[in-house]
Amino acid sequence: MGGAMAQGKVKDLFKVKTPKIQYVRPDTTILIKYEDFPDEDSDADQSIYFNPKKELSIVSEDTSELDLGEQHIVEVSEEVLIDSTWIRIAGYYAIWDTQNINPYRMDSRQMKDTVDIKLYDPAQNREYNMPLEKTPITSKFGPRSGRWHYGTDIDLDTGDSIYAAFDGVVRINKWDGGGYGNYIVLRHYNGLETLYGHMSRTIAKTGDFVKAGEVIGLGGSTGRSSGPHLHYEVRYQGNPLDPENIYDFPDYLLKGDSYQITSAVFNYANRSKSGVSSGGRRAVYHKVRGGDTLSGIAKRYGVSVSQLTRLNGISTRTTLRVGRSLRVR
Structure with a gap:
């Protein structure tokens, strides 16, 4: 695996209190409000914490007594046995966890080296696919009303097919009523993980191997969502990065076949921790x-x-x- 990561005691970097929703009535018929803030105990909110529940060794620890839900320590090799399914994975991870979005103990800002990610490789039959048939962005990665939005929101109609972005395996298929709604997390050969939120229905199950372009669920507006859209995240060892670093959504393609990850990719963490605010997206309602x-x-x-x-x-x-x-x- 390329790149040694500095480890140590890491504090909660992004823990920000959920802001009160402010209601503004310009007249008796219009309501403007901020939206898409997860509850503090939702998976969406918990997914940005860096410190794990327990310090874990990579391969040697006896997992029989670990009280971590469905978490397993696995020896990283070309093939590993997980949930009775043989899955080929890249050697970026040592933890298999079907409950927690970010069980990894990595402070991305402390990365010392560059990690080269090969996004897709046709020669190895490793393709990619856009997550939807069309990708009009409705909200970007970045600060929004005093909190950080860790993905890209893409417009869709309820029932639209959602596709696996790269080859990989379903690590999480779960319901998060205070945030993502019905969501799936895929772990990919290339070392990334992608998250698909607010689905009306999930199709792929935990442990399923999926190819890029395979339908994994249907679009919707479940969880903390006020209208149908796909909340799409790209993560490296639990740390969100801006999907537009690798995607050109208007042109419906990836910007290249590879991507380099350094600590600079996660510089937003410092701004997020300080509670930087921007205008944020607002939704207009008619009574x-x-x-x-x-x-x-x-x-x-x-x-x-x-x-x-x-x-x-x-x-x-x-x-x-x-x-x-x-x-x-």
């Missing part, structure tokens, strides 16, 4: 009044009826209940 119709609401806000139905998971035949808040942007 339904008597006589309102979807077409009338759409015309008032300059949006399409199809956008209203997509954002709210409704159809044109849905009866609008007075007092309901409909998202319009």
Whole structure:
């Protein structure tokens, strides 16, 4: 494995209190609020902590007494036996954990060397696939309203197919009501892990081997989400990196067949820890009044009826209940 990582006692780097949601009423019909903040005990919130529950040796520790859910220490080799399934994996990891997104004890800012990641290699039958058929970005990786958004949000319609980005194996298939909703984490041959959140339904199961382009779930708006979209993360040893470092989403492709990881990739951690804030994404809502119709609401806000139905998971035949808040942007 390329790159020696400095280890030691690492503090919680990103633990920021969930901000209060501020409600602003410019008039009696519009509600603007911040969104997509996970609950403090959700998987989404816990996934950015660096210190593990217990210091673990790489291969020698007896795991029979470890109280870590479904965590196993595995000897890294060309082939390892996990959950009764033979899985070929790259030698970047020594922990197999089906419960925790980030069980690794790595402070990415302390990396001393460069890790070369071969993203895909057709000669070795290692391909890649975009996570959706179309990839319009609705929210980027970065600061948002006093917290950090650790992935890229991509617009979709409920029920759209979600694809494995690279060859690999499903490490987590889980429900997180306070954050990701239905989500999956894939561990890949190339040393990265990818996370797919807010799915309406997961298809691939923990321990399943998947090829790039294989359908792993269907798009939705589960968990802490106010409209259908895919929350997509790319991680190295539990540490999120900006997906746009490796993806050109508008052109629907990867920027190259390889990517170099250094400590500089994770410099955002210092800003995240300090609670840097930006304007953040805001969602606009309309409070339904008597006589309102979807077409009338759409015309008032300059949006399409199809956008209203997509954002709210409704159809044109849905009866609008007075007092309901409909998202319009």
